[in-house]
Amino acid sequence: MNETMTVPEVAAMLNVTPKYVVKLIRDGKLRASASADGRHTVARRDAEAYRLSAKRRGRKALGELARVSQEAGIYRKQK
Template sequence: MNQTMTVAEVAVLPNVSPAYVVKLIRDGKLSARANADGTHAVASRDAEAYRLRAKRRGRKALKELARVSQEAGIYGKQK
């Protein structure tokens, strides 16, 4: 069974705006099919895959931020 989601439903998963989801679709970063009424339908498996990729990117960015902050001494002992 191939369930589909609306743009608004997809936007909730990675906590982004519906406009950003449409941009992802237009940029080819998220697969979707166009409906006759001009809306998009996204397969739930594709939406979940995008959510997981976004989560991994976020974790990687946070690790890098922590590393750079530690190297810069931001977390040094305060007097």
């Protein structure tokens, strides 16, 4: 298994655009190495770690949304 991934490969793994992956790299949210020609590579373990972290954040946000919706009575049966 290849230890590094290109930006398009990372984008496919995360189901986002390559442009968004570059934004993650520039914002310091995803570690990457740059070659002399400016192309980025990402360690597979870093891409996987980011994917798992994003998945956890998404699940947490969805749980919070469900909790707030239930407290607001959105799911109560209408008479």
